[in-house]
Amino acid sequence: MSGSDTAPFLSQADDTDDAPVPGTPGFPGPLGNLKSEGPEVPDPEGLQRITGLSAGHSALIVAVLCYINLLNYMDRFTVAGVLPDIEQFFAIGDSSSGLIQTVFISSYMVLAPVFGYLGDRYNRKYLMCGGIAFWSLVTLGSSFIPRERFWLLLLTRGLVGVGEASYSTIAPTLIADLFVADQRSRMLSVFYFAIPVGSGLGYIAGSKVKDMAGDWHWALRVTPGLGVVAVLLLFLVVREPPRGAVERHSDSPPLNPTSWWADLRALARNLIFGLITCLTGVLGVGLGVEISRRLRRFNPRADPLVCAAGLLGSAPFLFLSVACARGSIVATYIFIFIGETLLSMNWAIVADILLYVVIPTRRSTAEAFQIVLSHLLGDAGSPYLIGLISDRLRRSWPPSFLSEFRALQFSLMLCAFIGALGGAAFLGTAIFIEGDRRRAQLHVQGLLHEAGPEDDRIVVPQRGRSTRVPVSSVLI
Numbered sequence: 001m002s003g004s005d006t007a008p009f010l011s012q013a014d015d016t017d018d019a020p021v022p023g024t025p026g027f028p029g030p031l032g033n034l035k036s037e038g039p040e041v042p043d044p045e046g047l048q049r050i051t052g053l054s055a056g057h058s059a060l061i062v063a064v065l066c067y068i069n070l071l072n073y074m075d076r077f078t079v080a081g082v083l084p085d086i087e088q089f090f091a092i093g094d095s096s097s098g099l100i101q102t103v104f105i106s107s108y109m110v111l112a113p114v115f116g117y118l119g120d121r122y123n124r125k126y127l128m129c130g131g132i133a134f135w136s137l138v139t140l141g142s143s144f145i146p147r148e149r150f151w152l153l154l155l156t157r158g159l160v161g162v163g164e165a166s167y168s169t170i171a172p173t174l175i176a177d178l179f180v181a182d183q184r185s186r187m188l189s190v191f192y193f194a195i196p197v198g199s200g201l202g203y204i205a206g207s208k209v210k211d212m213a214g215d216w217h218w219a220l221r222v223t224p225g226l227g228v229v230a231v232l233l234l235f236l237v238v239r240e241p242p243r244g245a246v247e248r249h250s251d252s253p254p255l256n257p258t259s260w261w262a263d264l265r266a267l268a269r270n271l272i273f274g275l276i277t278c279l280t281g282v283l284g285v286g287l288g289v290e291i292s293r294r295l296r297r298f299n300p301r302a303d304p305l306v307c308a309a310g311l312l313g314s315a316p317f318l319f320l321s322v323a324c325a326r327g328s329i330v331a332t333y334i335f336i337f338i339g340e341t342l343l344s345m346n347w348a349i350v351a352d353i354l355l356y357v358v359i360p361t362r363r364s365t366a367e368a369f370q371i372v373l374s375h376l377l378g379d380a381g382s383p384y385l386i387g388l389i390s391d392r393l394r395r396s397w398p399p400s401f402l403s404e405f406r407a408l409q410f411s412l413m414l415c416a417f418i419g420a421l422g423g424a425a426f427l428g429t430a431i432f433i434e435g436d437r438r439r440a441q442l443h444v445q446g447l448l449h450e451a452g453p454e455d456d457r458i459v460v461p462q463r464g465r466s467t468r469v470p471v472s473s474v475l476i
Helices: 044-051 055-081 083-090 094-119 124-142 150-168 171-176 181-213 216-237 260-270 272-295 302-323 329-344 347-356 360-376 382-395 401-412 414-444 471-475
Strands: 457-462 465-470
Touching (some): 055 083, 055 094, 055 124, 055 150, 055 171, 055 181, 055 216, 083 094, 083 150, 083 216, 094 150, 094 360, 094 382, 150 171, 150 360, 171 181, 171 360, 181 216, 181 272, 181 347, 272 329, 272 347, 302 329, 302 347, 302 401, 302 414, 347 360, 347 414, 382 401, 382 414
Antiparallel strands (some): 457 465
16 A cells, blocks of 8 residues: 555655756657656556555545535535525525535636645545545534524535545546546546536436425535535545656656435426536536547547637527527427437546646646636626626616526627637647647656756857857857
8 A cells, every 4th residue: 555644644745856858868859858748547456566556446436436426516506406595594585505516616617726736746535534524614604694694605615625526626636636648547547537526416406405404504404414415435445656657667656305206206397407518418428438439549639629629619509599598498498308308528638638737746837827827717606697787787677587688698699709718719729639649658767857047058168168048049
């Protein structure tokens, strides 16, 4: 077994030497002759020797991480399942209810870099245990807030971001240190199945628990209990593998409660949207990974191109789902199904891209900044922005149920256009993906290091002697 768990909680990660390395025979040019095929995959015995964990134990760790990821998204969308009750209880409008998610995402976004930094340097298992325990405690506390303290609900939802930031930035890097190549892609696809499934289950659980208990507060008391189980599983099952060892193929020091059928029948009648989200997420994630895996044989840019196709293809269907909402609910559900399936295709692939273009000692930080940028440009402000646009539109129309519906409908149409912009961004990514992946592979193999300030110099003769001068001086 790896000795990582016996190290102190704030034990430093392994240091890496970024000093320049001399030219390597057989590797002409600055990058050398990198083989075109993918990285070699160690056999199960080799992986066990490198990570200190058996194949079964590694798979069990992924299962625990999937459970916690599902729990995180259940908690996030439980609030959505009881949002009308929250609005009624606190007497708030669309913009204030949208602010609940904005505060959470903003906190999550700001704290992600902090945990990215810690995740690249300290024991990842204990960071996740502490974050999830704190998140469970705060979520439970938020269910006891009186109606005149809406600001306190906003505060607690912001603090929930601590737990999610501590987990989301770190868990994928553990999977990356347990598996490599296609094995990693498959495990990441399993891990990211938890996003759509957890989102759908959160919406369903929130509504169902509220109906059973007759009080929406109980919906917020389900996930904290499951969070205690998550902490115990993390502590007892998860072991921290050496960072980057599986990619170097070496164990040297690493770089630094009715029947189930009755429930299904009841849920199918009440909560179609939650079921669609579950089904389309599973279908979309699996479809995206499989299409990308097959296309990689012919096109090394397959990953970003599949993501681009998914986003560009989803945009018109999501627009039509909103546009048809009043005219035909059946058509709306069909368009949502197709749009969400295409939208889900990129989740596991994006995580895979990030992990193979970044060296192991910087992956948690990279995950953190990916979370910051994605939420900064997405759902950090979008719930509040959509609610604000809706409120502004309603003020300009005569008050009626139809005007409320139209206001939200027109506001939500903005999302389809943003999705199309995301697809265009992935097309741009396809231009650079090969070079970035090649540099990361060479860095991990010790064949390429970044040049420091002293390396931006060349040797020139000067009065019979040689001296090192900056390249810029020679160019001038």
